[in-house]
Structures are given as structure tokens and as C-alpha cells.
Amino acid sequence: MGQGGEPRRGHAYDGELGAAVARAQDGDEAAFAVAYRLVQPGLLGYLRGMVGDDAEDVASDAWLEISRDLGRFKGDGAGFRGWSATIARHRALDHLRRQKVRPRSSALEQDVLELPGVHSTHDQALESLSTEYALELVRGLPRDQAEAVLLRVVVGLDGPAAARVLGKRPGAVRTAAYRGLKRLAKQLGAEGVTDDGPRTLGESK
Amino acid sequence: MGERQSGGGMPGRRHVRPGGTASGHSAGARGVLDDAALEALLAAAIRVEGVDAEGERRAVAAFRAAREAGVHQARARRRDDWRPREQRGLARSVKATLSLFVASLALGGVAVAAIGSAGSSSDDGDDKVRPTAPATSAPEQPAAPSSGEPSGSGPSDRPDAAQDTEAQCRAYEQVKERGNALDAAAWQRLVTAAGGEEKVAPFCADQLAGAQATSRPTPSTPARPTPTPGAGNATNGAGNADSGGSGQAGETDNGVGRKN
Numbered sequence: 001m002g003q004g005g006e007p008r009r010g011h012a013y014d015g016e017l018g019a020a021v022a023r024a025q026d027g028d029e030a031a032f033a034v035a036y037r038l039v040q041p042g043l044l045g046y047l048r049g050m051v052g053d054d055a056e057d058v059a060s061d062a063w064l065e066i067s068r069d070l071g072r073f074k075g076d077g078a079g080f081r082g083w084s085a086t087i088a089r090h091r092a093l094d095h096l097r098r099q100k101v102r103p104r105s106s107a108l109e110q111d112v113l114e115l116p117g118v119h120s121t122h123d124q125a126l127e128s129l130s131t132e133y134a135l136e137l138v139r140g141l142p143r144d145q146a147e148a149v150l151l152r153v154v155v156g157l158d159g160p161a162a163a164r165v166l167g168k169r170p171g172a173v174r175t176a177a178y179r180g181l182k183r184l185a186k187q188l189g190a191e192g193v194t195d196d197g198p199r200t201l202g203e204s205k
Numbered sequence: 206m207g208e209r210q211s212g213g214g215m216p217g218r219r220h221v222r223p224g225g226t227a228s229g230h231s232a233g234a235r236g237v238l239d240d241a242a243l244e245a246l247l248a249a250a251i252r253v254e255g256v257d258a259e260g261e262r263r264a265v266a267a268f269r270a271a272r273e274a275g276v277h278q279a280r281a282r283r284r285d286d287w288r289p290r291e292q293r294g295l296a297r298s299v300k301a302t303l304s305l306f307v308a309s310l311a312l313g314g315v316a317v318a319a320i321g322s323a324g325s326s327s328d329d330g331d332d333k334v335r336p337t338a339p340a341t342s343a344p345e346q347p348a349a350p351s352s353g354e355p356s357g358s359g360p361s362d363r364p365d366a367a368q369d370t371e372a373q374c375r376a377y378e379q380v381k382e383r384g385n386a387l388d389a390a391a392w393q394r395l396v397t398a399a400g401g402e403e404k405v406a407p408f409c410a411d412q413l414a415g416a417q418a419t420s421r422p423t424p425s426t427p428a429r430p431t432p433t434p435g436a437g438n439a440t441n442g443a444g445n446a447d448s449g450g451s452g453q454a455g456e457t458d459n460g461v462g463r464k465n
Contacts, residue, residue: 041254
């Protein structure tokens with residue numbers, strides 16, 4: 001949720017990203033590659049949450065548009081993440097529309113909760129979530145919560161930027177992210193407890 | 206990571222979990238993860254570290270193509286402006302100030318232009334009034350002394366159609382004997398009012414007789430014209446019937462009348 005406003009993931013390299021984008025806008029190809037490497041991990045993660053296995057294709061489309069419209073962009077590194085996320089989101093929504101895939105509902109939630117999966121032990125659950133499992137959890141959230149969580153946690157946008165990407169008021173997005181994270185925390189915690197209750201308690205104390 | 210996570214979670218923002226752990230919602234309270242830890246977990250799991258080279262190559266190729274096509278010169282749209290809010294706000298306020306300034310200039314210009322045009326239009330109005338005033342008063346002028354007409358209200362108060370015709374008839378009567386042409390426009394109006402060139406004389410006679418009966422008791426001038434046109438016509442008719450040398454005078458007389 002990060003309502004305290006602590007530095008978010010991704011901010012560490014925003015300066016580098018901003019410089020790379022500026023050079024790329026001047027025509028520097030290598031700088032564009034740097035920007036790609038800095039942005040792609042979060043962008044692709046976000047798209048995985050949105051469109052699942054088609055994320056790579058959608059990201060590729062998004063990057064075509066990004067590289068074409070780069071000259072229009074104005075802003076710094078953080079701004080570039082927001083801008084590129086907006087483009088990726090539009091491509092993802094187009095993709096979903098084409099597929100006639102309805103937005104995720106919480107119908108999956110129950111299944112996700114009951115998944116024993118690979119996380120049979122506490123260590124696995126808390127030390128590292130497998131990508132698939134984390135995605136399933138996130139996609140089990142209501143759509144607005146899932147997107148808010150992805151944009152803020154995975155892409156690393158701050159509240160106003162995430163709100164701008166989603167075209168919503170910052171307050172609504174903050175609430176959605178908060179609820180989504182709460183829910184995920186409960187699910188993970190519940191899982192930990194069912195798997196290995198005492199140890200979880202002991203360790204978290 | 207488990208160690209680090211619990212270590213990071215402990216001091217600050219742990220959700221309270223003292224001895225009475227399961228007091229509220231059992232699983233929920235116990236299971237709530239530290240916010241930052243959860244976010245770190247999710248990010249680590251979902252972010253796709255290690256960029257695949259093929260995707261990067263494609264993106265860079267697209268970038269190169271766009272650069273060479275000159276697409277990068279395109280102007281930023283509103284949705285492309287991701288500068289921090291203050292900067293955007295500053296740019297916007299500068300833009301707003303500028304446009305306000307330009308708008309005020311334009312409005313000022315319009316106002317000045319309006320003043321100018323208002324002045325010139327009043328001049329125009331004067332010009333428009335002036336030429337018409339002599340045109341109507343010219344035929345009236347000769348009639349005025351004879352009839353003592355009380356149309357002192359001036360040119361702005363335009364006489365109604367009947368009075369107009371009356372005045373023209375009077376002018377016609379006056380001018381006719383001297384062989385002067387009536388003002389062309391006035392004549393045309395008189396002709397249309399009478400319903401034909403040859404009907405002007407009787408028409409005027411009727412008009413003047415009527416006007417005299419209703420308004421003016423000064424018989425001197427109008428009394429004379431009334432019979433005159435009739436007589437003139439009669440002689441004309443006689444002259445025509447004769448079609449001889451005596452018709453010459455009638456012819457010329459008639460000619461004057463026509464010409465007028």
C-alpha cells in the first residue's frame with residue numbers, strides 16, 4: 001500500500017531511466033535499449049497480470065508504439081514508466097477485447113485459495129512466491145484491485161501516476177490497491193497458517 | 206528473505222499481534238503480512254527480470270525505423286506529458302497567462318475598432334440623411350411659400366406617402382408650366398402612385414383637391430392648378446382631334462407634361 005510514501009521499487013533507477021530516455025529522444029539507440037531493459041521487467045509483469053500468457057506479444061506491440069511515439073513523450077524516468085504503462089495497458093485492453101475475454105472476476109478466488117500448489121511449506125510461501133502462484137493470486141482479485149496492485153507494486157508507479165494510467169481518481173486507486181494488498185496478505189497468511197501454523201507465528205513474532 | 210522480512214517488519218509497522226493473537230479474526234490477524242514485505246514478494250514474483258534479447262532487438266529496430274522516418278518530431282499530446290505536476294501546472298499557467306494576454310489584446314482591438322466603426326457609421330447616417338433631405342425638400346421648397354405648409358418638423362420626420370405625393374404634385378404643378386423636369390426619382394414615384402404617366406395630371410388634381418378640402422384653407426395656389434390640368438388635357442385632346450396646325454401648341458404643351 002505504501003501510504004507512508006516510502007520510496008517505491010523502481011525509483012532507484014529512475015534517474016538513470018530519465019537520462020536514457022532523454023538521450024533516446026535525441027536519437028541514441030543504445031540509450032533506448034537501456035530504457036527498454038529498465039522498463040520491460042515491470043511492464044511485462046503488469047501485462048502478465050492483465051493478459052496472462054499473451055503478455056509477451058502484447059508487450060511487443062506496446063514497445064512498437066513506444067518506440068514510434070517516443071518523440072512525443074515529455075517527462076522524467078518516473079514519468080516514462082507511467083507513460084509506457086499507459087500504452088501497454090491500452091494494448092492489453094485491445095487484446096482482451098479482441099479475445100472477448102471478460103475482465104477477471106473474483107470467481108477464481110476460491111480456487112486459488114484452495115490451491116495446495118507448490119507452496120506446501122511455509123518457507124516456499126514466504127521466501128519466494130512462484131511467479132505463477134503470485135499471478136494467480138493477483139488475478140483472483142477484482143479487476144480494479146488487481147490493476148492497482150500491479151501498477152503500484154510491479155511497475156512501481158506512485159499513486160497519482162497509477163491513477164492517471166487507469167484514468168481514475170487517485171483516491172479510488174489508492175483504496176483499490178489497499179484492499180487488494182490486504183486481501184493478498186490474508187490469503188498468503190492463511191496459507192502459511194494452514195500449512196505450518198505454529199512456525200509462522202513463531203517466526204513472525 | 207524470511208529473516209530479513211521479519212526483521213524489517215518488526216520495528217515499524219507491524220500489525221499488532223501481541224499475546225492475544227487470535228482475538229479478532231483468527232487466520233486473518235495472524236496471517237497479515239507486513240506491507241512492504243508483501244509488496245517485495247509480489248514484485249519479485251511477478252516482475253520478469255532478465256530481458257529477452259529478441260524483444261529488445263525488435264524494440265530497438267522499431268525505434269531506429271521511427272527515428273529515420275522522422276516520426277520522433279511529432280508534437281506531444283496531452284497524454285504524453287508526464288512531467289511532474291508542478292511543471293505541468295507551471296507550463297499550463299504560463300500558457301494560460303499568455304492566452305489571456307492575447308485575448309485581452311484582441312478584445313481591446315475589437316473595442317477600438319467598434320469605437321471607430323460606430324463613429325463612422327454615425328457619419329454614414331448623417332450622410333444618408335443629408336442627401337435625402339434635399340431631395341424631398343427640394344420639391345417641397347417651392348410649395349412651402351405658397352401653401353405655408355407647417356411641416357417644420359424637418360427631414361427626420363418623414364412625411365407619409367400621401368403627403369409625399371401631395372408635395373410632388375404641387376411641385377409638378379409648379380414646374381410644369383416652366384418646362385423644368387421634376388427630380389427623376391420623385392417623378393417616378395409620382396408616376397407609380399398615379400398608375401401611369403398620362404394619369405399624373407388628373408391624379409394630382411384629385412390629390413391636391415382632397416388635401417385642400419381636408420387641411421388647408423388657402424385656396425390661392427391649389428385652386429388654380431385644379432382646373433388647369435383638366436383644361437390642358439382638354440385642349441390637348443382638342444389639339445389631337447384637330448391634328449392641324451393648332452395642334453402644334455397642344456403637342457408641345459403635352460410634351461412638356463410628358464417630359465416632366
